Amino acid sequence: MIDDPVTARRLRDAMPVFTALATCLLVLAIGAILSLGRDVLMPITLAVLLSFVLAPAVRGLQRRRLPRSLAVLVVVLATFAGIGGLGLLIANEASQLASDLPRYTVTMREKIGALRAQAGGGATLERLFQAVQDLSQDLQPQEAKAKGGASSDAEKPMLVEVREPKAGLVSTLGSVVAPVLHPLATVGLILLFTLFFLAQREDLRNRAIRLAGSGDLRATTAAMDDAVARLSRFFLAQAGLNLAFGVVIAVGLWLIGVPSPILWGVLAAILRFVPYIGAVIGMAFPLLLAAAVDPGWSMLIATIVLFAVVEPIAGHVVEPLLYGHSTGLSPVAVILAATLWTFLWGPVGLVLATPITVCLVVLGRHVERLAFLDVMLGDRPALAPSEIFYQRMLAGDPLEAIDKARQVLKERALATYYDEIALGGLRLAQNDRASGALAADRQQAVGRAIESVVTTLGTLPVRKGASAVRSAEIEAAVAALGPDRASTAIVRRPEDLSPAWRGPAPVLVVAARGPFDAAAAGMLAQVLGHHGLSARTTSQDALNKGERPETEGVALVCLSYIEPISTSHIRLAARLARRAIPGVRVMVAIWRERDPAGRDRLRRATSADILVTTISDALDAALTLSGAGEARETRRKAA
Structure with a gap:
């Protein structure tokens, strides 16, 4: 010490x-x-x-x-x-x-020569033409080179060849056998380890569970079994899909007339284990060969069409049906993994990069000690949707939050988005304010940024259906929101409301004194307005200064708090509201309170008629108080 x-x-x-x-x-x-x-x-x-x-x-x-x-x-x-x-x-x-x-290089040389003649020469075409000529000379047999170069032997200097002494028997055998023994030894090791892993599967699983942590044996076993099952299904489905992809490519190239279609089909199937870049690499060789074989361009065009049709169908139609929309890896992680494993293990590492990284991500999602792997390599957002929302407000970039909200609102109601994402961000901001981590000027800036998001979202049209293309972040946000309530699909007409609710603004939303309470009050007023219940907002400070709002036709006063000072403060505000507007109903909205057990106790302590903790709850209560159900029932009976 x-x-x-x-x-x-x-x-x-x-x-x-x-x-x-x-x-x-x-x-x-x-x-x-x-x-x-x-x-x-x-x-x-x-x-x-x-x-x-x-x-x-x-x-x-x-x-x-x-x-x-x-x-x-x-x-x-x-x-x-x-x-x-x-x-x-x-x-x-x-x-x-x-x-x-x-033979193919001759055709390519003639094609490049024709292009050079049409283009009138040029440094790039000249170098390409010379490279093809050199390649053709290198690939020709020695006899052809001798016949073609006999006339120029006199012009060339005499070549002098230096020969080493003849090697012994042992070194000769070593140079011949070594290149064969190494691949055979590798195959033998793979065969041996595969037999061992399959035969001792349960024992290896138990040892892995012990290493991962046997404190909670049930949870660890379930996580390990789930990880192994997911990996098995994924690799089996991917292997089957890539095999089918290679067969289709081989048959298509055979019909087109590209030489060695089986070779290119197998190469395309293997390289397809590498997302994003594998399909491009597997397509490059057949395209070059098609351009070299065909004197025209029809074979090249047909090959391009084949890959342009088969790859999107496999990637965007078949893959989502088999094992989801993606491998669960972020695009950056795929590229980095491919680069790293190719550097370490060569071409085999390029093929193994994605499967190895998938294994690491699955382990990270199930083993707490390895959770950093999921954060670094997975495609799931590192932050919760509400945290992303608050982070954008801190950065002064509400436009990005608005753009993501537009995508979410194509599938979820505005009230649901506000409850789970925007109000969650407000609560995080309130926590920082309470702990002193957020200075006063930053509080005002964050509050203005949130209000700008609310104002912009209020002008968006009602959602029209699910988005066809979504990022992993949007998918996570939509999944976190859950389903909408039935009331979020109801829009009231004036004739559906009871007489007391047919005024120009039957709801008055009063925001507390905090820098973020005005934004929460604006969210509630906006949602009520979208559902046919017009609402006005005012602040508690304005009321305390004697600025009385227009109370004509007000049927409901909602006191909005992110974090109230005390229950006595709320009780006083409710008493003043009832005194200013006789017969009005008082709703208290405390956006931080999420404990259902303490909700009724808190309602009595604040003398509120209704206490809500979410905007969806407030919407349900307002629709019920408006008498819409009774008006509908009356119309039904009259009909």
Whole structure:
């Protein structure tokens, strides 16, 4: 323990720097381990992901009374046999394509020459033409090069070849066997780990639960089982979709006439595991080959149309039906993950980037200690909708809040939006005000920003249906709001109201003295007006100064408080309202009070006729007091 207070204070001040340095060192250490140990870690990762895909097949065979060990062996061997056959097919296609490339480069050279002649030359076309010529010369067999270059041998200098001594038998075998043994060893490790993971699935799950935390065994088990089930369904659905996508692309390219359609179909299916950029990379090679093979442009155009039709259908129609609108990753996280894993593990890392990141995000959503992974990599908003609203008000940017509110109001009522988002932001502002974290000038600025949002939203038309395209943030906001109340769809006509409510403004909303109370009062008056109950707003200060509002035709006075000073203060305001307007009903709205058990006690303490805590509650009460139900019933009986 350090006795010197100055030293202790300096150490406390330096702790954030030490923490940041330790975090950087930890990240660098993990990166070094992943890079240096990729020969072992890559097979393990592939085996884990493959076990997620194969687990449903193993369970299916077990349900048919097949022993687990035999079921695992059958599924894994069948899978690797299929992958091996596909690899041989790809090798044959690639070999055939390599032998035909010199012939295709001639066509491309002629096409570029025609373009150069039409364009009248140019530095860019000249360099492209020279590159194609060089590529054609490099890809031609040695015999053709010899025949074509015999006439110019006299002009070329004599080549001198330096040969090393012949290598021994051991080094020769090593140079021949080493390139073959490494892939075989990798495949063997993947096969071994996949068998182990599938055979010991429950034991590994129990150990993971123990590591995650066995204090609440029920919750941890449910979270782990849910994570494993979600990952299995996701990877299986994605593998099936990408396989179908590759088959469609291969068949389409075969019908168009592009060489080696199977090779490009397999490549498109594999690269589609990488969102956003995988489809573009898989499309680039067939497009280049189509341009090189066809003397015209019809094959290139047909290939572009094929990808332009198949990819949107797979991405925007089939994917949402199978496993939702997205992988659950933010676009920035996908790009960063693809870059990082490609740097660490090469092309295999590019394919594994998205599945690995999905695993990390799912773990972050279910394991409390790893929640930072969901915040960093997931597509769910890091802040709640009310927090985003308040943050925009603090930043002095109400336009962004208005834009997001427009999208939310296409699917939810204005009262619902105000209750769950705007009033939530007001409560956060009130908390900062009460704790002294918000200066007086900032309070006024935030209050004005909120009032500008309320004023703008009051001019928006009634919602007309769900939005077709929504961001993850808007989806989260709509999901957090929940369903609208039935009363939010009712708009009263004057003849539906009782006589006492047919005045020019039957509701008077009185805002308290706080800097944010005027905005809350404006929200309530606006919602009531949208539903046929015209309302005026005034402030408590104006009443105290003797500025009496027009009370003609007022049937309901609503006292609006975000955080009241005391119940006696509210009781005095209610007594003054009844004295100024004989026979008026008094509604007290306390937007911070959410405890249903204490609501009736608080109503009696404030001597209010009605006490509400949400704008939807206030709307329900006002519609009931207006006598609309009785007027409707009278009309029905008269008819």
